[in-house]
Every structure is written in C-alpha cells, then in structure tokens.
Amino acid sequence: NLGASESRNWGLRESSAEGAQFLGHDVELDAALLHNAEGCIRQHPNASGFVGTTLVPRADMVATAAIHLAGVTYVWDIARKMPDHTDLPRGRDSEPCRAT
Numbered sequence: 001n002l003g004a005s006e007s008r009n010w011g012l013r014e015s016s017a018e019g020a021q022f023l024g025h026d027v028e029l030d031a032a033l034l035h036n037a038e039g040c041i042r043q044h045p046n047a048s049g050f051v052g053t054t055l056v057p058r059a060d061m062v063a064t065a066a067i068h069l070a071g072v073t074y075v076w077d078i079a080r081k082m083p084d085h086t087d088l089p090r091g092r093d094s095e096p097c098r099a100t
Contacts, residue, residue, distance in 0.1 A: 004022075037050070
C-alpha cells in the first residue's frame with residue numbers, strides 16, 4: 001500500500017485518460033456522481049480541478065461528536081460555505097463539484 005497520495009500520483013502517471021476522479025474509501029456514491037462531475041467539467045473546461053461537499057454524519061455518537069467538536073470538518077463542505085467562489089483554497093474529495 002503506497003498511501004492515498006502516492007497511489008493517486010501513480011495512477012495519474014499510468015493513465016492515458018483526459019481526467020481522473022478520486023474518491024475516498026468511505027464515500028457513499030450517489031447515482032448521479034459521474035453525471036454531475038461531467039456537467040462541472042463541461043461548464044468549466046479550463047478549471048484545473050474541482051472540490052465538492054463531504055457530509056459528515058450527525059453527531060449522535062461519541063466518535064462523530066468528537067469529529068464535529070474538533071473542528072476538522074471546515075473544509076469538507078467549503079463548496080457550500082463559499083458558493084460564489086470559483087477559486088477555493090482547498091477542499092475534500094468527491095461529491096458534486098465546484099470549479100477551482
């Protein structure tokens with residue numbers, strides 16, 4: 001196991017595709033994911049990348065409450081927090097996207 005970053009870099013080097021979409025191991029795929037991603041790409045053909053919204057489970061257990069309380073989720077839904085921005089500082093992988 002090379003880890004997420006090195007695995008993704010290796011995949012990009014080996015690929016001949018025009019683009020790639022990386023998903024975290026814990027992503028629950030929406031049926032419209034690829035369709036939505038294609039729409040973003042067509043709408044913003046010059047964008048270098050896209051970020052989306054990651055929904056954190058409700059804080060109804062100790063583990064999810066700790067995640068919320070730690071404040072580490074700020075960038076996970078930054079596309080929702082900054083809907084009018086097209087140059088976001090960073091974001092979390094997958095889900096419906098906003099051009100960067």
